[in-house]
Amino acid sequence: MTRDAGSPETDAPADEPAAPGGDPASTTAPDRRRFLELAAGGLGCGLVAAIAVPAARHLVSPVGRRTVVRASAPIDVGSLEQLAIGAPPVRVPVVAPIVRDAWASSRDVPLGAAWLQRVRADSVVALSSVCPHLGCAIGWDTPRERFVCPCHDSSFTPAGARIHGPSPRDMDALPITVDKGRLRLTWQQFRQGVPGREVL
Amino acid sequence: MSTRRAAGLWAWLDERVGHRRALADLRAARMPGGASMMYVFGWALTFLLGVQMVTGILLALTYSPSVSAAWASVAYLEDQTTWGHLVRGLHHHGASAVVITTGLHLAQTAIYGAYKRPREINWLLGVVLLLFILGFALTGYLLPWDATGYAATQIATGIAGSTPIVGDGLRQGLQGGNELGNLTLTRFFGLHVLILPALTVTVAVLHIRLYRRHGPTPRWGRPPAELARTSQPAWPHQRVRDLGAMALALALVIIAHVTFGGAPLEEPADPSAEFDARPAWYFRPLFQALKYVDGAAETVVAIGGPALVIGYLLLLPWLDRKAERAPRQRLAALGLLAIIGVAGAGLLARSYVDDAADPGLAARQQASAERAAHARSLARRFGVPAAGGPSVFQSVPYYAARKVWVARCASCHEGDERKAPVVGPGYAGRAWIRGFLVAPAADAYFGRTKLAGEAGMPAVEQTGADLDALVELIYAQTGATDADAALVARGQELFSDEEVACTDCHSIARDVAGDSGPGLHGWGSRRYLESLLDDAGAPRHYGPHSGMARFDDLAPSVAREVADYLVWLRTATEAELAALEPVR
Numbered sequence: 001m002t003r004d005a006g007s008p009e010t011d012a013p014a015d016e017p018a019a020p021g022g023d024p025a026s027t028t029a030p031d032r033r034r035f036l037e038l039a040a041g042g043l044g045c046g047l048v049a050a051i052a053v054p055a056a057r058h059l060v061s062p063v064g065r066r067t068v069v070r071a072s073a074p075i076d077v078g079s080l081e082q083l084a085i086g087a088p089p090v091r092v093p094v095v096a097p098i099v100r101d102a103w104a105s106s107r108d109v110p111l112g113a114a115w116l117q118r119v120r121a122d123s124v125v126a127l128s129s130v131c132p133h134l135g136c137a138i139g140w141d142t143p144r145e146r147f148v149c150p151c152h153d154s155s156f157t158p159a160g161a162r163i164h165g166p167s168p169r170d171m172d173a174l175p176i177t178v179d180k181g182r183l184r185l186t187w188q189q190f191r192q193g194v195p196g197r198e199v200l
Numbered sequence: 201m202s203t204r205r206a207a208g209l210w211a212w213l214d215e216r217v218g219h220r221r222a223l224a225d226l227r228a229a230r231m232p233g234g235a236s237m238m239y240v241f242g243w244a245l246t247f248l249l250g251v252q253m254v255t256g257i258l259l260a261l262t263y264s265p266s267v268s269a270a271w272a273s274v275a276y277l278e279d280q281t282t283w284g285h286l287v288r289g290l291h292h293h294g295a296s297a298v299v300i301t302t303g304l305h306l307a308q309t310a311i312y313g314a315y316k317r318p319r320e321i322n323w324l325l326g327v328v329l330l331l332f333i334l335g336f337a338l339t340g341y342l343l344p345w346d347a348t349g350y351a352a353t354q355i356a357t358g359i360a361g362s363t364p365i366v367g368d369g370l371r372q373g374l375q376g377g378n379e380l381g382n383l384t385l386t387r388f389f390g391l392h393v394l395i396l397p398a399l400t401v402t403v404a405v406l407h408i409r410l411y412r413r414h415g416p417t418p419r420w421g422r423p424p425a426e427l428a429r430t431s432q433p434a435w436p437h438q439r440v441r442d443l444g445a446m447a448l449a450l451a452l453v454i455i456a457h458v459t460f461g462g463a464p465l466e467e468p469a470d471p472s473a474e475f476d477a478r479p480a481w482y483f484r485p486l487f488q489a490l491k492y493v494d495g496a497a498e499t500v501v502a503i504g505g506p507a508l509v510i511g512y513l514l515l516l517p518w519l520d521r522k523a524e525r526a527p528r529q530r531l532a533a534l535g536l537l538a539i540i541g542v543a544g545a546g547l548l549a550r551s552y553v554d555d556a557a558d559p560g561l562a563a564r565q566q567a568s569a570e571r572a573a574h575a576r577s578l579a580r581r582f583g584v585p586a587a588g589g590p591s592v593f594q595s596v597p598y599y600a601a602r603k604v605w606v607a608r609c610a611s612c613h614e615g616d617e618r619k620a621p622v623v624g625p626g627y628a629g630r631a632w633i634r635g636f637l638v639a640p641a642a643d644a645y646f647g648r649t650k651l652a653g654e655a656g657m658p659a660v661e662q663t664g665a666d667l668d669a670l671v672e673l674i675y676a677q678t679g680a681t682d683a684d685a686a687l688v689a690r691g692q693e694l695f696s697d698e699e700v701a702c703t704d705c706h707s708i709a710r711d712v713a714g715d716s717g718p719g720l721h722g723w724g725s726r727r728y729l730e731s732l733l734d735d736a737g738a739p740r741h742y743g744p745h746s747g748m749a750r751f752d753d754l755a756p757s758v759a760r761e762v763a764d765y766l767v768w769l770r771t772a773t774e775a776e777l778a779a780l781e782p783v784r
Binding site: 033036037039040043044046047050051054055057058059061062100101102103104105106107 | 247250251254255258261264269272273275276280281282283284286287290435436437439440443444446447450579582583584585586588595
């Protein structure tokens with residue numbers, strides 16, 4: 001920085017320099033100067049705090065808050081009749097009737113998909129289509145009669161047990177009940193990439 | 201760390217950064233003629249702009265610039281985040297403080313003649329900064345996409361559009377196309393948070409550097425020797441005054457926030473709605489001036505007025521070129537500024553006086569404030585549907601069913617032109633059932649139907665506890681969970697009692713029609729009502745006595761919603777029903 005005057009905040013002639021550190025042209029006593037310095041410092045810190053504290057408080061407010069909310073109630077995924085005993089798995093979309101995302105409320109929001117198989121007359125098994133490895137959508141390989149993940153080739157038996165591939169565990173089962181002929185599925189998501197099943 | 205090592209680190213850093221020299225320069229700065237409260241406005245303004253920057257960044261972390269989400273995100277910030285209300289209040293009232301402080305800064309600079317040689321360029325930069333600040337105000341006002349911002353922006357883009365020759369292009373460029381919409385919001389948002397801040401910071405840095413080059417302009421009429429003799433170091437003498445002014449400004453902003461209850465958020469913008477548009481107070485003089493002119497004169501005032509004022513400010517250093525700085529010697533130059541100021545203040549005051557004298561306005565504003573409060577309450581409880589904005593009014597449960605009801609059912613079941621029993625709040629509640637049992641042919645019940653006469657039901661003769669028991673039995677059919685089991689059992693006995701004679705006509709067994717009256721099993725429950733909507737003339741219901749149309753054209757999901765609405769009515773109040781009404 002170059003300046004034509006000796007000090008930045010004055011247009012006093014340059015041939016009248018202020019004595020460094022001193023205060024020759026004013027009658028200010030050292031005590032008063034000290035007081036003003038403390039007052040200025042205190043005011044400065046107070047102003048910064050007055051803005052920084054509310055700002056920080058507001059900034060961290062979403063931490064630990066559920067900003068995306070959907071009802072935990074089971075979701076209707078169709079009728080029991082659509083499934084035949086022993087038939088190949090049927091893929092059904094899981095659609096939440098209502099989801100609150102911060103300010104927005106949306107109806108019929110797709111959450112994911114599940115593979116359904118009717119194992120007995122009154123019993124259905126549901127497997128999440130989310131691969132336990134890294135979350136790709138698992139598909140059904142009809143000729144080989146097994147589940148296959150299209151991303152990293154993990155494969156699973158029709159019951160969801162891991163055959164080979166990088167998936168650290170079997171496919172994740174989802175709670176499902178039959179109520180008056182309707183299938184009611186509870187949607188869950190699980191931690192990916194770990195051997196143990198952990199609901200998020 | 202030892203003191204010596206700390207000093208070593210300090211020196212190491214200084215070799216690379218050069219902070220010692222910079223700090224020494226700051227400490228050496230002096231105020232010729234002594235520190236003064238007259239010099240605080242620039243730094244107070246810088247501080248306030250810093251507050252705007254911090255609060256603005258926080259707002260941008262929640263705000264969503266789209267027509268469907270803008271209002272909803274601001275309502276969310278206000279009502280559902282921690283201290284979001286305070287952050288927005290500080291930003292809103294801070295904007296007013298910036299405008300006021302800019303005015304004071306400009307007035308002080310003008311009165312002291314600080315625009316004179318060699319400071320002309322810095323005065324120009326100051327006028328440019330003033331324009332940027334008004335640009336912030338104009339663009340920020342729209343962002344919540346509430347009724348106020350929407351209407352004010354209609355007016356602002358309308359004024360821009362009336363500019364001769366370039367008007368239409370200017371308007372379309374500002375609003376991003378042919379109408380106010382998503383592109384208007386994204387463009388105003390971009391101006392407000394990217395372009396204007398970048399320009400303002402750049403020009404403000406130049407403004408401050410030029411100020412430091414030329415130093416403060418002391419009060420007129422003091423010889424250089426006296427100024428030198430009475431000079432004081434800026435630190436701490438001037439800085440403590442600057443900081444005091446900053447603290448005062450912040451305190452006033454906080455007081456305004458508390459006094460006015462934060463920043464206003466009106467009802468969501470609805471282009472079909474009538475709204476009394478009022479601009480931010482600092483644009484009120486222009487708003488008021490436009491009331492006195494029309495036609496071509498309107499364009500002249502709307503564009504020409506501000507252009508003349510800005511033009512005069514830009515030219516001032518060259519219109520008032522003498523070295524003399526004493527205001528008394530510059531009456532013409534300052535007088536014109538004073539006239540502009542007084543005229544602005546006069547128009548501002550007049551605008552508020554006009555509004556206060558308009559009794560209809562207060563009522564309309566009150567109604568609007570109630571709609572705004574209603575919309576925010578719905579947004580807080582149910583969220584805003586994806587369509588955004590005014591669709592918040594549809595988020596209340598039973599809104600859709602109520603709409604079907606109003607279109608299909610209300611003409612017979614509500615109001616004076618009614619042809620059927622009243623179905624409103626309290627329907628199928630205990631009082632409604634009791635009223636029906638003691639006088640089935642009363643006007644509110646079968647009085648206007650085929651069942652008013654001989655074909656209808658005779659009044660129940662039981663009174664007292666027996667009547668209570670019959671009421672409770674019917675009430676229990678609705679599925680209400682607060683039915684008294686003992687009373688219901690007693691009611692069941694009475695119902696089956698041949699003396700009481702209910703069963704002469706009715707049945708209360710599941711899915712069994714009565715001999716000549718409706719089956720009462722599940723009466724008033726959702727399933728019953730769905731079935732009634734489907735066909736009230738079914739044998740299980742009113743058979744040939746039904747005067748009600750079939751509503752089997754309703755989709756099952758819609759019929760279910762309407763039935764749910766009817767069940768809800770049992771416990772609903774008039775006020776809750778009123779809250780469902782489409783606001784307009």
